[in-house]
Amino acid sequence: MSFRILGTGSALPVTTVSNEDLTKFLDTSDEWIRTRTGITERRVMNDGESLLTLATSACKNALEMANTSPEEIELIVCTTLAGDYTSPALYCLIAKALGLSDRVITMDTNMGCCGFEYGLQIAHTYFASGMITKKAIVVSAEGLSRHADWSDRATCCLFGDASGAVVLEAAPDRKVDFDWTVSGNADILNITRHADNSPWNTYDGKGVLHMNGQEVFKFAVSSISARIGAVLEKNGLAPDDIAKFFLHQANIRIINSAIHKMGVAPEKFPHNIERLGNTSSATIPVLLDETVRAGGVQRGDKIILCAFGAGLASIACLLEF
Amino acid sequence: MKEKLIAIIAEYLGKDASEIEADATFEDLGLDSLDIAELVMQIEDELGVTIELNAELNNIDKLVEYIENQG
Ligand SMILES: CC(C)(COP(=O)(O)OP(=O)(O)OC[C@H]1O[C@@H](n2cnc3c(N)ncnc32)[C@H](O)[C@@H]1OP(=O)(O)O)[C@@H](O)C(=O)NCCC(=O)NCCS
Numbered sequence: 001m002s003f004r005i006l007g008t009g010s011a012l013p014v015t016t017v018s019n020e021d022l023t024k025f026l027d028t029s030d031e032w033i034r035t036r037t038g039i040t041e042r043r044v045m046n047d048g049e050s051l052l053t054l055a056t057s058a059c060k061n062a063l064e065m066a067n068t069s070p071e072e073i074e075l076i077v078c079t080t081l082a083g084d085y086t087s088p089a090l091y092c093l094i095a096k097a098l099g100l101s102d103r104v105i106t107m108d109t110n111m112g113c114c115g116f117e118y119g120l121q122i123a124h125t126y127f128a129s130g131m132i133t134k135k136a137i138v139v140s141a142e143g144l145s146r147h148a149d150w151s152d153r154a155t156c157c158l159f160g161d162a163s164g165a166v167v168l169e170a171a172p173d174r175k176v177d178f179d180w181t182v183s184g185n186a187d188i189l190n191i192t193r194h195a196d197n198s199p200w201n202t203y204d205g206k207g208v209l210h211m212n213g214q215e216v217f218k219f220a221v222s223s224i225s226a227r228i229g230a231v232l233e234k235n236g237l238a239p240d241d242i243a244k245f246f247l248h249q250a251n252i253r254i255i256n257s258a259i260h261k262m263g264v265a266p267e268k269f270p271h272n273i274e275r276l277g278n279t280s281s282a283t284i285p286v287l288l289d290e291t292v293r294a295g296g297v298q299r300g301d302k303i304i305l306c307a308f309g310a311g312l313a314s315i316a317c318l319l320e321f
Numbered sequence: 322m323k324e325k326l327i328a329i330i331a332e333y334l335g336k337d338a339s340e341i342e343a344d345a346t347f348e349d350l351g352l353d354s355l356d357i358a359e360l361v362m363q364i365e366d367e368l369g370v371t372i373e374l375n376a377e378l379n380n381i382d383k384l385v386e387y388i389e390n391q392g
Contacts, residue, residue, distance in 0.1 A: 214374075217358050251355075
C-alpha cells in the first residue's frame with residue numbers, strides 16, 4: 001500500500017522580524033541580506049507561543065482540509081531539531097492536544113532540515129508494511145530562533161520559526177519514491193549542546209548554531225540536482241513530467257542555482273524564503289500548504305520535495321499528489 | 322584554458338566573452354562570494370580540476386595560473 005496527501009496545514013508565529021529590525025543590534029544591512037539570501041523577514045516565537053502551539057494549529061488545519069477526525073490517525077511522525085522539552089518528546093504533547101487515540105504510533109525524529117521528507121519515508125514504510133492501513137500525520141515544527149547565535153550576523157539572519165503538517169491517506173498505486181544520502185559531518189553545520197549538569201564534566205558550551213556557509217552552499221547546490229536527478233531516473237521520468245519542485249528554503253541563491261543547473265522553468269519552483277527565511281524541516285510542508293491553498297498543485301500532479309542540511313544529509317521525495 | 326574560463330563566466334553573467342577582462346577582479350566583474358562558489362563548482366565539473374579558493378585568487382588570470390600549476 002502506498003499513500004497520498006489528503007490535507008496540508010501550516011502555522012506561523014505572530015512576530016515578524018524584518019532585516020531592518022536586525023540592523024538595530026547587528027552590523028548588517030537589508031541590502032546585504034536580500035542580495036545574498038533573498039530573505040526580507042522571518043517569524044519568531046514570542047513568550048506565548050511554543051512548538052506545541054504551532055504544531056497543533058498546523059495539524060488542525062491539515063485535518064480540516066483532509067476532512068479527518070483525530071481518532072482516525074494511526075501514526076504521527078513529528079520532525080524537530082528539538083522539542084519544547086528534552087523529554088517528553090513533542091509528539092506526546094501534540095497527540096494529547098489534538099485528541100489522538102492513546103494507541104497511536106508516535107515518534108519524534110531529528111533529521112535536521114531533511115526531517116519532513118524522512119518523516120514521509122517513515123510513514124511510507126508503515127503503510128507499505130501494513131502496520132497502518134488508513135491515515136497518518138507528518139508534522140514538522142521548528143524553533144530556529146531558539147538555536148541561532150543572535151550575535152553572529154552571518155548565520156542568524158537566515159533563520160525563522162514555523163510549523164507545517166500533512167495528513168496522509170493509504171492509497172494503492174500512488175507513486176512514492178525517495179533518494180537520499182547521509183554522512184557523519186558535524187563540522188560544517190551543527191548546533192552544539194548547552195553546558196552539562198554533570199559535576200564530572202567541564203563542558204560549558206552554549207547551545208548555538210555554527211555554520212560554514214560556503215561549504216553548506218556548495219553541498220546544497222550539488223545535492224539538489226543529484227538527488228532530483230536520481231529519483232527521476234529511477235522512475236523513468238524527466239523534469240517535464242514534474243508539476244512542481246518544492247526545495248528546502250535556505251537561500252534564494254541556492255534555489256536559483258539549482259534552477260540554472262537543472263535547466264527547468266523557474267515557475268516550477270515555488271518559494272517563500274522572502275517572508276519566512278529558513279525554518280529547517282518546516283520549510284517544505286509550509287510551502288506545500290501555501291501552494292496547495294493557492295491552487296498551485298492539482299490532484300494527480302507529480303511533485304518532488306528536496307531538502308539538504310545538517311548531517312550532512314540530503315533527500316528527494318517523489319509523490320503523486 | 323583562459324578562453325574556456327572566460328566563456329563559462331560570460332555565460333554565467335549573461336554577457337559576451339569580449340566584455341570579460343581576465344585581469345579584472347571577480348568583484349569588479351560583479352561577482353560576489355556566492356557567485357564565485359557556484360562558478361568554481363561549475364569549473365571543477367567541466368574541467369575536472371579541484372580548486373581551493375583563497376582571497377589571492379581574485380581574477381581569471383590568477384585562476385588560470387593556479388589551474389595550470391596543478392598540472
Ligand atoms: C550564509 C551565506 C548567506 C553567507 O554568504 P557568503 O557569500 O558565503 O558570505 P561569507 O561568509 O563568505 O562572507 C562574505 C562577507 O560578508 C560578510 N557578512 C556575513 N554576513 C553578513 C551580514 N549579515 N551582513 C553584512 N555582511 C555580512 C562577512 O563578514 C564577509 O565579509 P569579509 O569578506 O569582509 O570577511 C551563504 O554562505 C549561505 O547561504 N550558505 C548556505 C547556508 C545554508 O543554507 N544553511 C542552512 C542549510 S540547511
